[in-house]
Each structure stands twice: as C-alpha cells, then as structure tokens.
Amino acid sequence: MAGVLDTVDQRTKLVGQNRLELLLFRLGDNQIYGINVFKVREVLQCPKLTELPQRNPVVRGIAHIRGGTISVMDMNLAMGNEPLDDIENCFVIISEYNMAVQGFLVKAVERIVNLNWENIHPPPSGAGKGSYLTAVTEVDNRIVEIIDVEKILSEVSPMEEEISNDVIRQDTVDQASASDLAVLIADDSSVARKQIKRCVEKVGVKTHVVADGRQALDHLRELIDAGESITDRYIMLISDIEMPEMDGYTLTASIKEDPRTQDLHILLHTSLSGIFNEAMVKRVGADNFLAKFKPDSLADLVQERVKDALAKRNG
Structure with missing residues (x-):
C-alpha cells in the first residue's frame, strides 16, 4: 500500500504544472503517435489472438491477459488505413478508457516523454472534420500526432448516449x-x-x-x-x-x-x-x-x- 501511495503522491506533483507523460508509438509508417501514459496499463508483445465471428473489422481478435479477456483493435485500421501485418511482431497497448479496458494493436512502441501541455496544440484546421487527431506536438524535431481515441471507440463500440426517461425531471x-x-x-x-x-x-x-x-x-x-x-x-x-x-x-x-x-x-x-x-x-x-x-x-x-x-x- 505504501508503494501505491508513494506513486500517487509522485504523480500528483505534476498537477497544476500543466504537464503530461506521453507514450510514443508507430503504426504502419514512420509517423510518431502519442497516448497519455495515464490511460496505459501496460504494453506487451502481441499475444495470440482469437478471432470472433461477426466482429467489427477493426477488432483483430480477443486476447486472454492477466486472467481477463480484452478486445484488441487495430489502431491503423481504425483510422482508415491498411490493417497492420505481421501482427505477431506487433505490440498491444492495453489501456483504460471510459471505465473499460481494451487493447490497441500498434507496429512499434518508442518511449515515454514528459511534456508541457502548453506545447500540445490543436490539430491544424486542414485536418478536416473526419480527422482522428485530437492534438499535435513536437519531440526531437518530429511531429507527434495524438489520436482522438474517444472517436475511435465511439465508432467501434458506441456508448449509450440517451438519458433514461425517468432521470429527466x-x-x-x-x-x-x-x-x-x-x-x-x-x-x-x-x-x-x-x-x-x-x-x-x-x-x-x-x-x-x-x-x-x-x-x-x-x-x-x-x-x-x-x-x-x-x-x-x-x-x-x-x-x-x-x-x-x-x-x-x-x-x-x-x-x-x-x-x-x-x-x-x-x-x-x-x-x-x-x-x-x-x-x-x-x-x-x-x-x-x-x-x-x-x-x-x-x-x-x-x-x-x-x-x-x-x-x-x-x-
């Protein structure tokens, strides 16, 4: 318990300092992408995937990890690109969004960087309404694109958005x-x-x-x-x-x-x-x-x- 509390205190020291830790990864090309470390549980070599009938095409299969079963989504495919190949040599980023755990298949994982949110900027206006970017930044003179994971999840596994009738007064x-x-x-x-x-x-x-x-x-x-x-x-x-x-x-x-x-x-x-x-x-x-x-x-x-x-x- 002491270790957990120490970690909490260590992380909360960033609060009010407008900083974040970003996990950098690549998909099908050399473009670098990022995801907030707070959303990442672990990163591992892609395990054996079991395909399910009538699944969403973006879901490459399910994996049994740490006693649980999670869906593994091809992030490159989810963004409208070609599916990742040679998935045995790919990696899975296991993350937690909206109180659910899911895996994202990526080609390679780079490293973690500590950045200031002031250096994270909205995507360029030319990205268009269909863009899967939520922000961009620069690391080592290279553009890093931060993906709008909520947009991907809303398309692959839509959440209930309607308010129950008995809730509205x-x-x-x-x-x-x-x-x-x-x-x-x-x-x-x-x-x-x-x-x-x-x-x-x-x-x-x-x-x-x-x-x-x-x-x-x-x-x-x-x-x-x-x-x-x-x-x-x-x-x-x-x-x-x-x-x-x-x-x-x-x-x-x-x-x-x-x-x-x-x-x-x-x-x-x-x-x-x-x-x-x-x-x-x-x-x-x-x-x-x-x-x-x-x-x-x-x-x-x-x-x-x-x-x-x-x-x-x-x-």
Missing part, C-alpha cells in the same frame, strides 16, 4: 429553460463535446462550448473584464482533463485560485478512470468528478446544479 427542465441557465463545456474531443452538449441541453440548460482549457480560462476572463458575474452566467463548468494548451487540472487550479472565479462549480469529466484521479481532483479543488460517459449520471449532476442555482436566485 420535467419541472427542472421547464424552470431551467425559463431561467436561461447555462453551462460552460471544455473538451478537446469533438465526439465528447457533442455528447455532453446534447445531454446538458436535454435538461433545459444552454451551453457554451470550447475546445481546451486555455480557451475556457480566456473566455471567463473576458466575461470578468466585461463586468459580468461568472456564477450568474454559468451554473457550472464541465471540463475534460486531457486538453491541449491547458489541461483540466491546471484550468481548475487557475479558476479556484482567482477570487473572481473561485465560486464557479467545476465538474471534471474524463475518460481517465485510473487510481490517481481522486487525489488529483482534491488537490486542484474541483467540486466533483465523473468518468465518461454516463448520460444519466451527468444529467443528474446538472439537474442538481439547476436546483441549487434556482434556490440561490430565489433567495
């Missing part, structure tokens, strides 16, 4: 709509932004959406400079953790350290669902944490904020 929806309540959303994944926006608006709350933490903080400071009250404008901020320019931890710390914004309710909403999150959330002062994507749980939390905001307005 119509009286809350009516009051939220009439009171013009709004939520600020920050997420670099286009898929996640659409999911969250749809969920929030289903309960009668308006949304303002930005693509990273820097944009969110700039937006809040612009409102302050214009003389607006942040808590009058927004009942909460729903923020991803992994974002280019400024991550969700640093965004939260910046908001909570500023007396003009510190009362804004912050929900960190992320596909990072590992052991370190609870300690990190407490350290930066976020009000709540929710692993992606649970539409019912998210709707419940937003409706609770609506209730609190209305009670405050009505004094």
Whole structure:
C-alpha cells in the first residue's frame, strides 16, 4: 500500500504544472503517435489472438491477459488505413478508457516523454472534420500526432448516449429553460463535446462550448473584464482533463485560485478512470468528478446544479 501511495503522491506533483507523460508509438509508417501514459496499463508483445465471428473489422481478435479477456483493435485500421501485418511482431497497448479496458494493436512502441501541455496544440484546421487527431506536438524535431481515441471507440463500440426517461425531471427542465441557465463545456474531443452538449441541453440548460482549457480560462476572463458575474452566467463548468494548451487540472487550479472565479462549480469529466484521479481532483479543488460517459449520471449532476442555482436566485 505504501508503494501505491508513494506513486500517487509522485504523480500528483505534476498537477497544476500543466504537464503530461506521453507514450510514443508507430503504426504502419514512420509517423510518431502519442497516448497519455495515464490511460496505459501496460504494453506487451502481441499475444495470440482469437478471432470472433461477426466482429467489427477493426477488432483483430480477443486476447486472454492477466486472467481477463480484452478486445484488441487495430489502431491503423481504425483510422482508415491498411490493417497492420505481421501482427505477431506487433505490440498491444492495453489501456483504460471510459471505465473499460481494451487493447490497441500498434507496429512499434518508442518511449515515454514528459511534456508541457502548453506545447500540445490543436490539430491544424486542414485536418478536416473526419480527422482522428485530437492534438499535435513536437519531440526531437518530429511531429507527434495524438489520436482522438474517444472517436475511435465511439465508432467501434458506441456508448449509450440517451438519458433514461425517468432521470429527466420535467419541472427542472421547464424552470431551467425559463431561467436561461447555462453551462460552460471544455473538451478537446469533438465526439465528447457533442455528447455532453446534447445531454446538458436535454435538461433545459444552454451551453457554451470550447475546445481546451486555455480557451475556457480566456473566455471567463473576458466575461470578468466585461463586468459580468461568472456564477450568474454559468451554473457550472464541465471540463475534460486531457486538453491541449491547458489541461483540466491546471484550468481548475487557475479558476479556484482567482477570487473572481473561485465560486464557479467545476465538474471534471474524463475518460481517465485510473487510481490517481481522486487525489488529483482534491488537490486542484474541483467540486466533483465523473468518468465518461454516463448520460444519466451527468444529467443528474446538472439537474442538481439547476436546483441549487434556482434556490440561490430565489433567495
């Protein structure tokens, strides 16, 4: 237990410093790609895969690892390229997204690098709407492309996005709509932004959406400079953790350290669902944490904020 706690403390020291560790890998060519180490459980030589009938073509098979069974997806194929060959000499990155474990087949694994989120940038506008990139950076004078894994997973294994009928409280929806309540959303994944926006608006709350933490903080400071009250404008901020320019931890710390914004309710909403999150959330002062994507749980939390905001307005 002491070893685990030491590791947690070691990792949480990066919180508020806007840093991340990136595992670099290659697919079918010499292009370097990256994935956040927090999402990686282990990397191993590709084990024997068992093919399943009627499987998604991107899933090359299932593997039995550490007493469990996981699906192994060909990341190159998932991005619209040719399937990887000679898979016995490929590697599998075992990762945890959205409270599920899956494997990604890659050609080769390079190394782990420690970077500043300020050096991670949104993909170029020419990448197009169908791009599987969520960010780009540079390591040793080479471009590193960070893949939007949530987009891949949404296409291979779509998650339930609809809110259950018994979760939506119509009286809350009516009051939220009439009171013009709004939520600020920050997420670099286009898929996640659409999911969250749809969920929030289903309960009668308006949304303002930005693509990273820097944009969110700039937006809040612009409102302050214009003389607006942040808590009058927004009942909460729903923020991803992994974002280019400024991550969700640093965004939260910046908001909570500023007396003009510190009362804004912050929900960190992320596909990072590992052991370190609870300690990190407490350290930066976020009000709540929710692993992606649970539409019912998210709707419940937003409706609770609506209730609190209305009670405050009505004094």
